[in-house]
Amino acid sequence: MRAFGKSEDKAFDRLVRAELTRHDAAAHCGGFDPDLASAYLEGALKGAEITRYEGHLAGCSGCRAAIRHLASPLPASREGVIKPSFSGSGLGLISALLQPKWALLAAAGVAIAVAVPMLLNSSRHARQGLPEATQVAVHKTPEASGPAATSELETVQSAERGRSSNSRGNLSDRAAGDVVGSYAGPAQETPVAASAVVPSVEPSKESESHEQKKEAEANVARAQGQTASDAPRPAEVAQFRRDEGKLDRIDQKKALTLTGEESKTAETQVLRPGMTTDQPRSQREKAGAIRPGDDVARAPALPEAVAGRRAVTRNEREGAETAAESDKDAARLRSSDALSKAKPTAQRKVAKKTFTLLDGIWTDKDYRPDKDLPSVTLVRGSDVFTEQLSRHRELKIYLDAFAATDRVIVVYKDTVYKFVPPEKQDG
């Protein structure tokens, strides 16, 4: 049996859609029953009750919109405010450990573990009068060079990434016939700015650095979701300051020398941006760098035949082509060569199109990189994606044949549509 969406009976498909849509938009009973809806969603209804209610849903867009909304899980950020009732449900210790309060305690521990080395470091630099790096990631104090500190730092950074990506990822209800309104998504609290977690301490005066250290501690605490009342109390901070002076001094030279290699001194490398070494780029790397506008990375050298042909063309056209255009043409030629040479691993027919899996991308057979067609890249689930699909319903037919994580290239109405899955979110 063919999968749905690949049916060739498009006329009938359109008819059904038109007939159902025509009568659906205005259908609203005005008698939404929360009790019945919640019982249906929780599977508490039986047999004929389910049939009766689904029959009602099929004819009532209002109740259907309600069911769709209520069937979606509550956002995770809202689950933190939920206080589940443990009335003998038998979940016990494990569920108690999963409580938000334990997560808060763990987060507080991480915050203190991160703040302590930062403060130690800043006090050390304040005494030495050295500038402090503003990026904690590239600055490691000897005390904080262990894996625990690194992992804690990664935890903080990943928490920051998680927050910033959450603020981009507000959901909206995609129901076309929802006259009631959209599911607006979770109300996002304003995320703490990333710079608040990575304060820059000016090493001018000790009193200023002291104030800024306090601010840094408070910022770190806020970044971890604690309130002001949960920040370290002044007495604790004062005790910490007193203890700070008692800590052993670290021999810098010793710290920069690795165990077992005392004869060598630690060397620092200044990395060039985008490089893994400090060596200048080789010619090959320069030639292979991807520039904006290129479809693929450039190969180091052009085939002689191609270069020769292009030179003839240029001569014939009296120098009309610039070097950039010739590179672009070469890139297109190479990509079309690559396409033709790539071994297809699978093929799929969707409606009247044939897609071939090339290098992990489902590519429309009509796609020709050497053709100068406008190209649109769409991230699945984005607003632009939704808008384009609502404008071009036929695209949906093609997309439905592939998984949400598949990359797909479709040529439709003289436009190349490149569908990519959404980025994975950390945190």
Added chain:
Amino acid sequence: MTAEEFREAFRKEIDQALARITQRYGVSDEEMVLAFYKSAKKYMPGMVAPPCPVDPKVAADVDYPANPSADGRAAGGGAVGEFIRSLNCEELCLAVACAKGDESAWESFFREYRSYLIGVARSMVQDPSTAEQLADSTFGELYGVRGSEENRVSKFSFYSGRGSLRGWLRAVVYQLFADSHRQTSRFVQTEEAEEMDRLARSGASSERPSAEMTFIRERYHSAVSSALRAGLAELEARERLMLVYYYCDEMTLREVGRHFKVHEATISRWLVKVQKKLRKLVAKKLEHDYRFNRSEAREAMEQAAEQADISIRDYLIESVSSDRPAGARRGRG
């Protein structure tokens, strides 16, 4: 069947249910029995209705016979007993106590459900102050602020115990949110089929079709529409719901699958089956009622589909892209 008869008939199940409740908040046995009775009456009217002749229509909708014999009554009694056992008695008791206005019950409710309710409100509305208002109005409805103290009707009295209290609360918040949103937002007016056809005729093509073609098209269109409506009515409720989810709500196969708790491939297979079934029903109707042969039926559907495309597209463009009423005439060159 009165509440007393109900209690007598199902004494064992009711007593077992009452024994499961750990905290009563001063709710008496009679009040709990009344709550059970109301729930049973709502969901099983065929079994719990008064002993006058039962409306056959109502009885046909449920699995229980209209006038059960002794054996039938025993079977139905088993179903009612099962129903009582399936109720969330603890939460139902809390709801009944809150409906009465019991302070300790309200304290318990606030302790256990307040933050959840506020979280649900915030999940529906981005603006924190609006979410707070929504939460406050929900609490008001739950308490029953609309009437006077004597005529206070708490929303809790509508909770039957069939689903969980948490799920019911979420649905109540949604209902209030939807009601307030409906009052404040503009509606998209919908048009009758005739109006959409008029739009299609006015903008479809610059060529003026012949009278014969127009007649044929209209005949095909009305025949196919009628056959399709009849075919849709003959489908099962779940089949119709699947089609509506896919075509009207534009849900993906995965989303539909998630709703019915099956894999998207299963939904795809089901939809193919339903579409084939519907097509057969429509073709049969066209052949029997309109005397179309097979090729004529196919052509009729294609013609009707063409017209449907034009009318739906034009209607959507009309109603979405401008503030004019959807029936306003477009000026096309």
